Amino acid sequence: MKKMQKQQENLSNKSKKCRVLGPVANVYAAANTGSWRLERPEVDFEACIKCGTCEKYCPANVISIIKDKVECIEIDFDYCKGCGICANECPKKCISMVPERRES
Amino acid sequence: MSYKMLDGNGAAVMAMKMARVQVISAYPITPQSTISEKLSELVETGELDAQYVRVESEHSALSVATAAQLTGVRAATATASQGLALMHEVVGMTAGVRAPIVMPVVNRGLAAPWTLWCEHTDAMAERDMGWMQFYCQNVQEVYDMMIIAYKVAEDKNVLTPAMVCLDGFFLSHSMQKIDIPEQEIVDEFIGKYEAKNSYLDTSDPMFICNLTGSDEYTEMRYQQKVGMDNALEVIEKAQKEFEEKFGRKLCMVEGYKTEDADVVLVALGSMCGTAKYVVNKMRQEGKKVGVVKIVSYRPFPAEQLKGILDGKKVIGVFDRSTGFGSKGGPVWNETCAVMKDSVCDIREYIGGLGGRDVPEKTIEKIFEELLEIKDKKRKDHTTWIDVKSNAMDIRQVEKNA
Numbered sequence: 001m002k003k004m005q006k007q008q009e010n011l012s013n014k015s016k017k018c019r020v021l022g023p024v025a026n027v028y029a030a031a032n033t034g035s036w037r038l039e040r041p042e043v044d045f046e047a048c049i050k051c052g053t054c055e056k057y058c059p060a061n062v063i064s065i066i067k068d069k070v071e072c073i074e075i076d077f078d079y080c081k082g083c084g085i086c087a088n089e090c091p092k093k094c095i096s097m098v099p100e101r102r103e104s
Numbered sequence: 105m106s107y108k109m110l111d112g113n114g115a116a117v118m119a120m121k122m123a124r125v126q127v128i129s130a131y132p133i134t135p136q137s138t139i140s141e142k143l144s145e146l147v148e149t150g151e152l153d154a155q156y157v158r159v160e161s162e163h164s165a166l167s168v169a170t171a172a173q174l175t176g177v178r179a180a181t182a183t184a185s186q187g188l189a190l191m192h193e194v195v196g197m198t199a200g201v202r203a204p205i206v207m208p209v210v211n212r213g214l215a216a217p218w219t220l221w222c223e224h225t226d227a228m229a230e231r232d233m234g235w236m237q238f239y240c241q242n243v244q245e246v247y248d249m250m251i252i253a254y255k256v257a258e259d260k261n262v263l264t265p266a267m268v269c270l271d272g273f274f275l276s277h278s279m280q281k282i283d284i285p286e287q288e289i290v291d292e293f294i295g296k297y298e299a300k301n302s303y304l305d306t307s308d309p310m311f312i313c314n315l316t317g318s319d320e321y322t323e324m325r326y327q328q329k330v331g332m333d334n335a336l337e338v339i340e341k342a343q344k345e346f347e348e349k350f351g352r353k354l355c356m357v358e359g360y361k362t363e364d365a366d367v368v369l370v371a372l373g374s375m376c377g378t379a380k381y382v383v384n385k386m387r388q389e390g391k392k393v394g395v396v397k398i399v400s401y402r403p404f405p406a407e408q409l410k411g412i413l414d415g416k417k418v419i420g421v422f423d424r425s426t427g428f429g430s431k432g433g434p435v436w437n438e439t440c441a442v443m444k445d446s447v448c449d450i451r452e453y454i455g456g457l458g459g460r461d462v463p464e465k466t467i468e469k470i471f472e473e474l475l476e477i478k479d480k481k482r483k484d485h486t487t488w489i490d491v492k493s494n495a496m497d498i499r500q501v502e503k504n505a
Contacts (some may be wrong), residue, residue: 021327022202022318023264024302025311 037082038066039097045062047094054086054095107431108284112246112275113138113488115282116182116208116268119250121152122290123206125180126297127170132185134220135272136210140182153395154180155245157214162187166194166207172286173203174312176299178254183206185219185226192230198265199234199328202301203313206250207235211373211424212272213458221371221459222330224324224372225425228434234328236335237402239372243280246270248346248354249399254294255342261334263301266290269401271374274460285350293349302367335403356405358397359412361387365394366412367474370439371422372398375462382467398435406442413442418449418478420470421491449477455490464488 041054053076057065062076063086087095105471110118117139120128128147136482144150148151157172165181172179173214183191188209200207213223229428236257237247253266270276274452302312316324329431342356360380362368371379376397386393395410398405413419421434430437432452440450456462464490492498 020302021314021331022302023201023313023324024201025314026309029313 014098017070029049031094032078033081036074037080037100039082039084040077040080040100041075041082041084041086041095041101042098043075043095044094047091047092051091053089053091057085057089057100059083059085105286106284107281108139109279110243110247110282111138111242111277111279112240113210113277114142115198115207115243115247116250116270117142117146118256118284119247120180121146121209122205122287123178123251123254123294124291124297125152125154126177127155127169128173128181129165129179130181131159131162131183131187131460132182133162135184136184136187137207138276138289139208139210143180146400152437161442162190166191166198166205169195169207170198170201170203170325171304172301173198174201174302174304175206175378176297176303176305177379178297179203179205179430181218182210185214186209188215188226188230194235195230195233195235196477197313198290200324202263202328202331203265204258204319206253207265207267208219208245208246209252209267209269210272210276211269212305217458219458220272222274222374223424223457223459223477225267225457227267227269230267231434234264235402236264236268236332236400237401238266239269239272239398240275241374241376241397242280243275243278244352245354245399246275246401247282247284248350248352251290251350252295252339252346252354255345256335258294258297258300259334259338259342260300262331262338264328264331264335267374271471274374281337283350285354289349293346312490316339320416324473333469334402336405336407339400339403353497354399355397355408356400356409357412358399360395360397362394362396362412362416364392365416365418365438367418367471368390368394368416369420369422369467369470369474370396370398370409370413370435371424372401373424375422375456376465378464379467381433381443384466385464386471391471391475401435404438404442409439409442410446413448414446416475418451418474419483420451420453420474422455422462422470424454424458424462446463451477451485453485453489454487454488459492462490493497 057077062079132140147156169179169181213219229284240246257266347353379395421436427433473485
């Protein structure tokens with residue numbers, strides 16, 4: 001969530017204000033579908049075999065496999081809706097879905 | 105400058121070509137079809153450097169044109185009747201996102217009953233959708249109003265799309281000798297298209313038409329109202345500049361022999377030509393009658409109309425649309441609103457529906473009625489001026505007992 005907010009600040013800092021008529025926006029909070037997420041995928045990097053199955057099955061196309069990194073799976077949490085398909089498809093069952101908001 | 109024999113559709117195409125439209129998406133529908141066909145021919149032969157997008161319906165035609173216009177090009181489409189009705193949803197979109205498209209609308213009645221012929225109901229159904237609407241009397245006016253419409257619609261203080269309405273068949277398929285100006289003068293008059301508002305650009309992305317809550321919706325609508333209000337002044341200016349450049353005088357509302365007239369008839373479109381002819385004829389008989397031709401129906405030139413109608417005691421209004429459930433059609437309602445502070449008798453006439461001609465004798469009958477009303481010789485008038493006496497029994501079918 002923090003990452004998302006940061007990105008939006010950057011956008012609005014870069015742009016200069018100009019008047020436009022009609023329903024128009026170039027900073028649009030609802031575009032970050034990641035804000036819908038109730039659970040997030042968490043990867044056990046040690047168990048991961050970097051097969052790329054999760055990347056293939058992700059319906060939002062937000063997973064990248066970076067083979068030479070220890071944290072070999074990167075998920076763009078701005079757009080990950082937490083559907084859990086990656087966790088379901090993982091042949092090593094090394095992705096688990098954890099609640100986004102923990103009970104305090 | 106050159107003269108050409110063109111029908112109304114040909115004149116509209118000529119104007120679009122000379123406005124150098126770059127994207128065309130049109131779906132053929134009678135009586136607009138020759139506009140779509142001629143445009144596709146021009147693209148095919150290379151006479152017009154544009155992309156022609158074949159679409160499967162009018163809904164898509166205007167969607168494509170609107171989106172294309174938002175990428176920063178002059179886009180074109182045209183329609184009529186059922187096609188305009190199918191466009192309806194997008195008609196509001198185009199106006200709301202302020203894409204200044206100029207679209208010929210070839211007026212034809214709406215089903216049921218199925219008709220192919222002239223009536224204004226199709227365009228009148230769209231009158232509150234935020235488009236400007238100009239109604240033309242003849243083929244020359246179709247060309248001229250198209251050119252003026254580009255200049256007005258694209259003005260930075262207006263940014264409002266425009267329908268140039270031409271009567272189906274009476275104008276769309278009638279040949280007239282018209283005056284076509286040089287390309288350079290047209291270029292100079294309307295200029296190269298530039299996006300003056302929102303635009304679609306992949307390197308600088310923008311959402312156009314996002315969900316807007318009640319905290320902002322009114323303001324967006326208000327912006328449209330301001331654009332439409334500004335148009336009144338911009339049209340007048342454009343028509344003046346047009347007159348200087350092209351030598352033809354056009355106005356938002358034209359009074360024909362109205363100054364000393366005892367009674368006047370307010371009307372739209374091609375029937376104004378006949379009405380002017382009748383006025384000349386009746387004036388030879390000493391009857392002081394006049395015609396008021398409304399060219400710009402949206403924005404409605406209230407002040408100008410009031411100026412012409414001021415002091416007239418009896419006014420007739422001819423609606424070429426039905427206005428079901430209202431006391432009168434749209435032009436009558438509008439006229440009454442303009443004259444609300446004046447003491448005058450405004451009579452509604454409905455006729456010319458589904459292609460029924462509005463000949464001299466119909467208009468003469470109206471003027472005679474209005475003159476009698478003015479002289480207090482009669483009180484009533486024939487609202488449905490050309491309806492047949494057997495209207496309620498006109499269809500009889502065999503039925504099994």
